[in-house]
Amino acid sequence: MxxxxxxxxxxxxxxxxxNTEDLYTIGFQKIASRFDKHFTFDLKAKIMGQQGREFADVIIRELNLPLTVEEFLNELHGYLEELFPESxxxxxxxxxxxxxxxxxxxxxxxxxxxxxxxxxxxxxxxxxxxxxxxxxxxxxxxxxxxxxxxxxxxxxxxxxxxxxxxxxxxxxxxxxxxxxxxxxxxxxxxxxxxxxxxxxxxxxxxxxxxxxxxxxxxxxxxxxxxxx
The missing domain is CATH 3.40.50.1000 (HAD superfamily/HAD-like)
Structure with a gap:
């Protein structure tokens, strides 16, 4: 070529x-699991590259989570504060x-x-x-x-x-x-x-x-x- x-x-x-995409996935699944939902790779592929508020909105809608975007991002940040430094x-x-x-x-x-x-x-x-x-x-x-x-x-x-x-x-x-x-x-x-x-x-x-x-x-x- x-x-x-x-x-x-x-x-x-x-x-x-x-390898932070893997770490994001861990955080997303922790939130989804609280509501007995599964964060799939198909959903992952859909949101990769998006900004924070954008991907939070998509995940909430796709998994029908009873959270606002702000609530989702605040909970996610708590998980990622522990995960990201180990990237x-x-x-x-x-x-x-x-x-x-x-x-x-x-x-x-x-x-x-x-x-x-x-x-x-x-x-x-x-x-x-x-x-x-x-x-x-x-x-x-x-x-x-x-x-x-x-x-x-x-x-x-x-x-x-x-x-x-x-x-x-x-x-x-x-x-x-x-x-x-x-x-x-x-x-x-x-x-x-x-x-x-x-x-x-x-x-x-x-x-x-x-x-x-x-x-x-x-x-x-x-x-x-x-x-x-």
């Missing part, structure tokens, strides 16, 4: 850089981020998370996430009007680069269907690293689908190759 060369790279976080970095992530940083490729974080949950997630990974000079937290940034699959977050994130790259100059890394749709709607190429349980028929909008970040070949997109 032939891909267009890029100069800037944007990264989602949950489920791509860190782990996913395979290939450190290698790629340090490689891009060391080769002066501008990188940015474009996560739907809020600033406060981000801080919990990176407690043990400060050095790695310090590589991101430009960060966008979708649930906290007033400029991000709509969550993924809308393109807002990627336009805002790209605009933080001082040289203001065009959308076609940006490559997005995502794990969710909503994230890929947002990247494509922004006019950017999207490398998708989906959960292995996801129906591969839902990955068709991605520019490239990988099983792991470890499989990525930077030179395929005109970026410096890993050293031999």
């Amino acid at each position: 032939v891909f267009s060369p890029v100069t800037h790279v944007l990264f989602d976080m949950d489920g791509l850089l860190l 782990s970095v996913l395979p290939g992530v450190s290698k790629l981020l340090y490689h891009l940083h060391n080769n002066n490729i501008p990188i940015g974080l474009a996560t739907s998370s809020s600033r406060d949950t981000y801080e919990l997630k990176v407690v043990k990974h400060q050095e790695l996430f310090s590589l991101f000079k430009y960060k966008t937290w979708g649930s906290s940034d007033p400029e991000v009007k709509r969550g993924k699959p809308h393109p807002d977050i990627f336009f805002v994130a790209a605009d933080k680069f001082p040289d203001k790259p065009k959308p076609e100059q940006c490559l997005v890394f995502e794990d969710s269907v909503n994230g890929v749709l947002a990247a494509r709607a922004a006019g950017m190429q999207a490398v998708m690293v989906p959960d292995p349980r996801l129906d591969r028929g839902l990955t068709s909008e991605a520019t490239l689908v990988l099983n792991s970040v470890d499989e990525f070949r930077p030179e395929d997109f005109g970026l410096p190759p890993y050293p031999a």
Whole structure:
């Protein structure tokens, strides 16, 4: 396959850089279990990439939970305060981020998370996430009007680069269907690293689908190759 060369790279976080999607699932199921409901992977796939209030509303409606959005999020936050600091970095992530940083490729974080949950997630990974000079937290940034699959977050994130790259100059890394749709709607190429349980028929909008970040070949997109 032939891909267009890029100069800037944007990264989602949950489920791509860190295993925090698994931790969210634990929290969601704890809430659902109180009402004898089951949080399924199909529901998970539907909400991945959304902002907090958006996914809370969907879960409440889909599972018919007797909670307001605020009640749901407050209960969830209590669980995640314990879970998130134990997050782990996913395979290939450190290698790629340090490689891009060391080769002066501008990188940015474009996560739907809020600033406060981000801080919990990176407690043990400060050095790695310090590589991101430009960060966008979708649930906290007033400029991000709509969550993924809308393109807002990627336009805002790209605009933080001082040289203001065009959308076609940006490559997005995502794990969710909503994230890929947002990247494509922004006019950017999207490398998708989906959960292995996801129906591969839902990955068709991605520019490239990988099983792991470890499989990525930077030179395929005109970026410096890993050293031999």
